[in-house]
Amino acid sequence: MTSNPNDWSDQSWHIKSVRILDPFTGVDSEGDIYVENGHFIDYPTAKMTVVDARGLWAVPRLTDMHVHFREPGQEHKEDLLSGSRAAAAGGFTVVATMPNTDPVIDIPALIDWQIRRGQEIGLVEIWPLGAVTKGSRGQELAEMGMMQRAGAVGFSDDGHAVGQARLMRAALSYATTLGHPIIQHAEDRDLSQGSVMHEGQVSSRLGLPGVPGVAESSMVWRDVELSLLTGGPLHVAHVTAPGSLEALHYAGTRGAHVTAEAAPHHLFLTDQAVAEWKADPVTKVNPPLRPEAFRQALVDAVVSGLVSVIATDHAPHHRDEKNAPYLEAPYGISGLETSVGTVLTALLHSGRMTPLELMARMTLGPHRALMMDYPGIVPGARADLTLIDPYHRWTVDPKQFYSRGKNTPMMGVELTGRAVGTMLQGKWTMREGEVLG
Ligand SMILES: [Zn+2]
Incomplete structure (x- = not known):
């Protein structure tokens, strides 16, 4: 994410120029996503904090x-x-x-x-x-x-x-x-x-x-x-x-x-x-x-x-x-x-x-x-969303894990692609690898 909002606990968000990948609706296109009070809406409002998400995927x-x-x-x-x-x-x-x-x-x-x-x-x-x-x-x-x-x-x-x-x-x-x-x-x-x-x-x-x-x-x-x-x-x-x-x-x-x-x-x-x-x-x-x-x-x-x-x-x-x-x-x-x-x-x-x-x-x-239902990124749906940088290169270091289990044969492996933002019910729970709250 290229913008730098001061407060990631804000309640309304305008996620800009992101590649929307929504398997629930079949959508794969570049666009903007608007979130207010925990849900997706289909228009921007003045109080929304803008996140420039160019080059990232948004996946519900x-x-x-x-x-x-x-x-x-x-x-x-x-x-x-x-x-x-x-x-x-x-x-x-x-x-x-x-x-x-x-x-x-x-x-x-x-x-x-x-x-x-x-x-x-x-x-x-x-x-x-x-x-x-x-x-x-x-x-x-x-x-x-x-x-x-x-x-x-x-x-x-x-x-x-x-x-x-x-x-x-x-x-x-x-x-x-x-x-x-x-x-x-x-x-x-x-x-x-x-x-x-x-x-x-x-x-x-x-x-x-x-x-x-x-x-x-x-x-x-x-x-x-x-x-x-x-x-x-x-x-x-x-x-x-x-x-x-x-x-x-x-x-x-x-x-x-x-x-x-x-x-x-x-x-x-x-x-x-x-x-x-x-x-x-x-x-x-x-x-x-x-x-x-x-x-x-x-x-x-x-x-x-x-x-x-x-x-x-x-x-x-x-x-x-x-x-x-x-x-x-x-x-x-x-x-x-x-x-x-x-x-x-x-x-x-x-x-x-x-x-x-x-x-x-x-x-x-x-x-x-x-056998669970979810409508995808549509107005009124709960805003559960992940921003993924598909080209982020990184090397697995279990010492950085939040999990208490550090055991993985992926240790030291270089991977391409990583989640860089997680939003649960309209609130960010992770950004740039750092868990919030
Ligand atoms: Zn098993």
């Missing part, structure tokens, strides 16, 4: 539908405040939080508490996800209906799969009445037990136990069939395996209510990174980093829209926990503050996608997957 409702904020119970890894700051810094206005906290978010009171705490913090809108099963133990269904009425936007036992087919069938049946999807972390534990990376040449060379893609894809196939059987909405978290993509294609040809997401690290990195990092657990994620052929197939699926969502699986850990042998360290990396740069570098600057298509995967895609 940048959404990350897969984050772990660790509160309650593991605040040393992250909490709702540090997570909200990381989200604003990364350019996000909405995040959906996974329920595998301690205790697990499996009752309406905890859904309600998360929403209210998020509003108190006021940096990002928090959409809580509730557990599918009580305590995410995979034994009996949680009170999904009550959690939905309290504001849950979907249900997941993420971290674990809902392994029992009978239970998954019941959950999908139930979800037909809830208006939100069951989000499956697809992993057959029988196959994946004890594995820490992808099973292939690199794992053999490193002598680390690996897991084949079929541990994921066999469950995706099963869940697609169960979604067809019940009519229940299914969203597949962090897909990585070509077989999973085949299952999604099959689901599409049958008209199943199935969506899926890809994570930026799976689009950018391969299992070679595990060797390059000399088995530093900073590369340990679940599902694991896959070989180049898998990565290319995943990129193709995001380009074609077969995978309609990009979500980070932001899974921060404390440094001491990640500072362990590869076999013992926990899975997960910090992703919110590198997402936009990673995705633009991998998919835009490689010439694979247009800006509007790419931004759809981070806005409209997650709204559709969660």
Whole structure:
């Protein structure tokens, strides 16, 4: 942003000469955006502060539908405040939080508490996800209906799969009445037990136990069939395996209510990174980093829209926990503050996608997957907006993260593209990388 208003807490804004990329309305054109009292309006007023946004993109409702904020119970890894700051810094206005906290978010009171705490913090809108099963133990269904009425936007036992087919069938049946999807972390534990990376040449060379893609894809196939059987909405978290993509294609040809997401690290990195990092657990994620052929197939699926969502699986850990042998360290990396740069570098600057298509995967895609509505940049709509500089070059330095999780294999990588301003409900929550308020 080239202008320098004195007070970023002003209430009305004229964002000038910006490239408006609005996947909700299909608009891709240069123009001005007017914001007053938290909403878009279609005319300027005298009291508006002008922001000259030449060369930047304006994208409504940048959404990350897969984050772990660790509160309650593991605040040393992250909490709702540090997570909200990381989200604003990364350019996000909405995040959906996974329920595998301690205790697990499996009752309406905890859904309600998360929403209210998020509003108190006021940096990002928090959409809580509730557990599918009580305590995410995979034994009996949680009170999904009550959690939905309290504001849950979907249900997941993420971290674990809902392994029992009978239970998954019941959950999908139930979800037909809830208006939100069951989000499956697809992993057959029988196959994946004890594995820490992808099973292939690199794992053999490193002598680390690996897991084949079929541990994921066999469950995706099963869940697609169960979604067809019940009519229940299914969203597949962090897909990585070509077989999973085949299952999604099959689901599409049958008209199943199935969506899926890809994570930026799976689009950018391969299992070679595990060797390059000399088995530093900073590369340990679940599902694991896959070989180049898998990565290319995943990129193709995001380009074609077969995978309609990009979500980070932001899974921060404390440094001491990640500072362990590869076999013992926990899975997960910090992703919110590198997402936009990673995705633009991998998919835009490689010439694979247009800006509007790419931004759809981070806005409209997650709204559709969660069955949530947003009108886009139209008069009267809530002003949730991100300014992105698509040519900003920067090198990832986790020390600069607002997230408490500094663990990322993107450390030291040069990226092109970054969010430079985040506005939630007409108020700036971040500008030039600095979180406000
Ligand atoms: Zn997961």
